[in-house]
Amino acid sequence: MTNGLGASRRSGEDVAAGVPPRLAALDGLRGIAAVVVVVHHGMLTWPALANQYNDPTFTSKTWLLTFSPLHLAWAGSEAVVVFFVLSGMVLVLPYLSGRRKGSWAGYFVRRASGCIRRWPWPSFSPA
Secondary structure (H helix, E strand, C coil): CECCCCEECCCHHHHHHCCCCCEHHHHHHHHHHHHHHHHHHHHCCCHHHHHHHHCCCCCCCHHHHHHCHHHHHHCHHHHHHHHHHHHHHHHHHHHHCCCCCCCHHHHHHHHHHHHHHHCCHHHHCCC
């Protein structure tokens, strides 16, 4: 559930635990961007649409799907950019709003250590 501003309503446990509020509108936009990327990948399996990128044929019916506003429904490259920008904002928002304290150096150290901990190191070791 959301309030009128698009921020999610939180339970008492979330507030007590210090969980920052989520912006439901941005979560929805990230979800739409992810769906558009999936649709884009599916549409590119159709050879006629994939060929429009390399050799545009203006008399083809697929030209409308590729070079008109209809392309917004499956604009995968643009949706990836939107998804990454929103994801970066979600990661930085607690620091910018003052809900989390710390330095940028500490933030990057925690992000890097989290990536290293989750990396599948055993799968790259010699057998």
